[in-house]
Amino acid sequence: MEIQHYHYERQDIKAGILHIGVGNFHRAHQAYYTNLLLSHNDQRQWGICGVCMLPGDETIFKNLSAQNLDYTLTVCGRDGNNQVFEIGSLKELLWAPEDAEAILNKIAAQDIKIITLTITEGGYNLDKKTNTFMLENSAIVNDLEHPSAPGTVFGFVAEGLRRRRNNKSGGITILSCDNLQHNGNTAKAAFMAFIAAQDSDLAQWAEANVSFPNSMVDRITPATTVQDIENLNRNSGGNDKAPVYCEDFIQWVIEDNFIAGRPAWETVGAEFTDDVTSFENMKLSLLNASHTLLSYPSFLLGYRKVDEAMADDNIVQYVRQFMDIDITPNVPAPAGTDLEKYKDTLIERFANSSVSDQLSRLCFDGISKFPVYVMPNLLKMIKAGQDLKRLAFLLAAYRHYLKYQKDDMQQTFDIAEPWLTENDHKLIASEDPGKFLELSAFKSLHLLSVNKLVAPYQEYVQSIKNEGTRSALKSILRAN
Numbered sequence: 001m002e003i004q005h006y007h008y009e010r011q012d013i014k015a016g017i018l019h020i021g022v023g024n025f026h027r028a029h030q031a032y033y034t035n036l037l038l039s040h041n042d043q044r045q046w047g048i049c050g051v052c053m054l055p056g057d058e059t060i061f062k063n064l065s066a067q068n069l070d071y072t073l074t075v076c077g078r079d080g081n082n083q084v085f086e087i088g089s090l091k092e093l094l095w096a097p098e099d100a101e102a103i104l105n106k107i108a109a110q111d112i113k114i115i116t117l118t119i120t121e122g123g124y125n126l127d128k129k130t131n132t133f134m135l136e137n138s139a140i141v142n143d144l145e146h147p148s149a150p151g152t153v154f155g156f157v158a159e160g161l162r163r164r165r166n167n168k169s170g171g172i173t174i175l176s177c178d179n180l181q182h183n184g185n186t187a188k189a190a191f192m193a194f195i196a197a198q199d200s201d202l203a204q205w206a207e208a209n210v211s212f213p214n215s216m217v218d219r220i221t222p223a224t225t226v227q228d229i230e231n232l233n234r235n236s237g238g239n240d241k242a243p244v245y246c247e248d249f250i251q252w253v254i255e256d257n258f259i260a261g262r263p264a265w266e267t268v269g270a271e272f273t274d275d276v277t278s279f280e281n282m283k284l285s286l287l288n289a290s291h292t293l294l295s296y297p298s299f300l301l302g303y304r305k306v307d308e309a310m311a312d313d314n315i316v317q318y319v320r321q322f323m324d325i326d327i328t329p330n331v332p333a334p335a336g337t338d339l340e341k342y343k344d345t346l347i348e349r350f351a352n353s354s355v356s357d358q359l360s361r362l363c364f365d366g367i368s369k370f371p372v373y374v375m376p377n378l379l380k381m382i383k384a385g386q387d388l389k390r391l392a393f394l395l396a397a398y399r400h401y402l403k404y405q406k407d408d409m410q411q412t413f414d415i416a417e418p419w420l421t422e423n424d425h426k427l428i429a430s431e432d433p434g435k436f437l438e439l440s441a442f443k444s445l446h447l448l449s450v451n452k453l454v455a456p457y458q459e460y461v462q463s464i465k466n467e468g469t470r471s472a473l474k475s476i477l478r479a480n
Contacts, residue, residue, distance in 0.1 A: 066241060
């Protein structure tokens with residue numbers, strides 16, 4: 001398979017964007033868009049300086065550094081036809097444990113006009129109950145007390161902005177590319193809370209000189225295993241130590257609120273708008289909520305990959321009923337969007353065997369995902385008096401997944417829930433299924449008072465335990 005090389009000279013590119021969190025999604029999404037953009041002669045000031053923040057980023061930092069920061073991206077078509085792109089938009093790459101000073105000075109540099117972020121949903125350090133920044137976090141306390149030697153993304157950005165202000169380098173935009181509703185508002189709340197607690201003068205400067213656009217991002221990008229690397233290189237004929245692969249669908253909708261200028265990403269497929277809310281709501285309510293909806297039941301059924309689960313007609317019917325019956329009444333389509341076509345495309349995307357996303361990735365950190373992807377529409381459904389059985393089944397499956405850590409085939413598995421509280425663990429361990437509905441992720445909705453949810457939930461808890469997930473799932477499908 002021929003690699004499609006980029007059409008610009010690396011020496012002509014200047015870094016105008018500093019990106020924190022150089023993971024697979026960034027390299028398949030924002031870096032891909034930017035790679036296309038840099039072919040335009042008037043856009044060559046928008047290369048990316050990547051920042052790896054964590055000790056665990058050493059491998060990706062060294063692998064990319066060993067190959068001049070170039071890497072290959074395999075875009076897997078739903079029709080079975082793949083394309084391989086050489087990506088060169090990473091102009092520089094810095095690793096915090098190796099050179100923190102270089103990162104701070106880069107944030108302060110006049111050429112850098114935008115800081116972009118993929119630090120995950122949980123990375124914004126906001127309390128799930130109050131949505132306030134957790135200043136008591138030990139790493140945050142350390143950064144508040146030692147501004148010039150930061151360890152967190154908040155400490156790095158604050159010190160970088162302080163130097164930027166002192167250097168008179170001008171304003172800057174902080175653009176979240178994380179999968180959160182109103183991600184710009186979230187980023188602003190988190191960073192401004194930290195800055196205000198550390199330096200009130202800097203907070204005043206930042207209010208006037210830093211913008212935080214909202215954005216909506218979409219492209220399914222699986223983790224890359226050792227076997228994946230071998231397969232990707234075999235198919236491309238390359239020798240890439242850090243290849244990425246993704247689906248052929250891509251979307252990026254961005255609020256046009258850039259205080260210091262921006263790339264012309266719209267020329268390569270991104271969309272700028274005054275308000276991303278309707279796009280966010282559509283994507284989070286349909287794609288992300290459906291991912292969560294299918295993840296735990298599919299895992300309990302013994303599946304380990306999304307496309308395998310989507311080969312099961314029961315799972316497809318379950319997801320489609322959720323989209324059509326539960327969610328569509330609550331999701332106004334953005335102007336120019338055909339919602340039925342969007343849902344059809346989602347089913348195709350989930351079933352794309354070339355991408356083969358891991359269900360374990362979708363199951364990861366459910367306690368953070370439920371409040372973002374599921375709870376907002378569940379609240380709307382409760383208020384509207386809608387049928388709640390599919391979400392009751394999801395909650396029952398999630399409880400079984402966390403409590404028993406054993407699927408219907410009696411295969412045991414580990415869970416990855418870094419944000420469960422001590423009280424959450426107690427509620428999960430309780431033999432009273434109702435206690436599970438008081439988990440931190442659900443508490444704001446007072447689910448125990450919603451009889452229309454509690455009754456089917458209790459039924460599905462027992463059905464999954466005694467008869468298996470398949471039996472409970474079929475009972476839902478028969479009811480429609």
